[in-house]
Amino acid sequence: MNYKDFQNRVDYGTQMFDAGNLQAALEAFTSLVNSDISDLDKSSMCLNIAVIYDKLGNLSLCLEWYYKAVQLEKPHCRFEAQEYLATYLKQINKPRESLKLLESVLASTHLTEAEKVRVRENIESLKVEINKPVYRRPGGPEEGSG
Structure with a gap:
């Protein structure tokens, strides 16, 4: 994925989150996690997803996505x-x-x-x-x- 496409998709997810459309934001960030972006960018998207699940009141999925973010960044000493x-x-x-x-x-x-x-x-x-x-x-x- 080229950087411009990546940034547009992140911006879209952020706009959806800010507008209260959490489902669309969730889909945007999840699709990025499943794409060919770097592990560190995937980790950031996992953090975004964790925040969405927290906002939705789903503690279990929130923690799951925080832990996914940790696992993606660990090999890179971040x-x-x-x-x-x-x-x-x-x-x-x-x-x-x-x-x-x-x-x-x-x-x-x-x-x-x-x-x-x-x-x-x-x-x-x-x-x-x-x-x-x-x-x-x-x-x-x-x-x-x-």
Whole structure:
């Protein structure tokens, strides 16, 4: 696929997403994943698909596409998808999984110094969140009720 065609298809998918036509956006990005574009571009399209599934409320497919993005970028020593996945895991109240993922990223010898700083800061933030005490009022409503 030539670059102009690739960019037009990405732009179309983005426009459909912005217009709220998530099905058309999903089809556009999925067709790109199944095309002959580079693994790194496929990884980016997988991230777009993950966001769409999150917006549709489908946690299972959202995570599946995040993990596909990670697998596509890993052989190229890239970490963008892993950082996005870690952020998403934190958002869905899975900070320990997020921490584990970021610690594995930090162990890589392929990070730039700036990336190391960013990942360390995110790790420290997660550790603070994980270790934050939870206070409950005696006789108050049980967690999860309401």
